[in-house]
Amino acid sequence: MPTPTAHTVSLSRYLIEEQRAGRIDAELRQLIAVVARACTSISIAVSKGALGGVLGDAGTGNVQGEAQKKLDVLSNDILLEANAWGGHLAACASEEMEHSQPIPDAYPRGGFLLLFDPLDGSSNIDVNVSVGTIFSVLRSPEGVSRPGDEHFLQPGRRQVAAGYCIYGPSTMLVLTTGHGTHAFTLDREQGAFVLTQRDMRIPEDTREFAINVSNQRHWEPAMQAYVGDLLAGKEGPRGKDFNMRWIASMVADVHRILTRGGIFIYPWDHKDPGKPGKLRLMYEANPMGMLVEQAGGAASTGRESILDLQPDHLHQRVPVFLGSRNEVEAAVRYHLEAR
Known part of the structure; x- marks a missing residue:
């Protein structure tokens, strides 16, 4: 494994530099950092597979009428718990839940709304194929103290950040805050995501x-x-x-x-x-x-x-x-x- 150098940019450093440049604020920086930590926890659970007792059906169904996997439920709970108490969110919504969930009254509420698919591709879990977490961040409308489902219904152009974490041979976080798409790879020894590709570009033509x-x-x-x-x-x-x-x-x-x-x-x-x-x-x-x-x-x-x-x-x-x-x-x- 290459040793870290002075040019290594962690996700934390990247987010701080984006904040200093005025492209994100402190609350959004904290939100993304919390989501990344939650994805690290999900990555650990996914990597254990059968050893962690997390494979197979949960015996429940989601709002879509689809059978839930044990890791669907676990991943959903990890994301909900991680984002509940930090003060950066007003509410969150999940593909696994029928309605959005406001931040509990015991905790301060922030100015953002978080939506997520906690474990996309979960039908592939039991056959050890790559799965992932997808998330989207919107601003909570001004003057709304307790957001409901209707406050999430904003066009995708209003997203202030979006990303996914893919749990494959390596765990990678791919992120945008509206200033390019960037990839970070999880260094398991350090427990931190490190910037490995800045400004990803998709070729205009393909075969x-x-x-x-x-x-x-x-x-x-x-x-x-x-x-x-x-x-x-x-x-x-x-x-x-x-x-x-x-x-x-x-x-x-x-x-x-x-x-x-x-x-x-x-x-x-x-x-x-x-x-x-x-x-x-x-x-x-x-x-x-x-x-x-x-x-x-x-x-x-x-x-x-x-x-x-x-x-x-x-x-x-x-x-x-x-x-x-x-x-x-x-x-x-x-x-x-x-x-």
């Missing part, structure tokens, strides 16, 4: 796409045409061969795209026509959309910008197309021309 093709028979015609042309390769209208990658963990798929480009797609389909999409706007699409746009990519529903959507409820679902800008724009053209 790689991520989608669950097993749902193809349920797609609408525009989606069928788009993926059909990708699969036709260099003999088709796109004039080049594409590779497909699919991990079934949004954090892992998006991390690959932030690292080397590509497009991630979870479209609307007829399998469950009553739902406008699979992924949650507030807990997944908005934070990932902000991270991708800050890295030079694009994020869309296939017809409009994800970050411009006005949410209408806390657990709203949307189609998601995000990644390399030119490829996202190509996918959107297929959908707009099909109207």
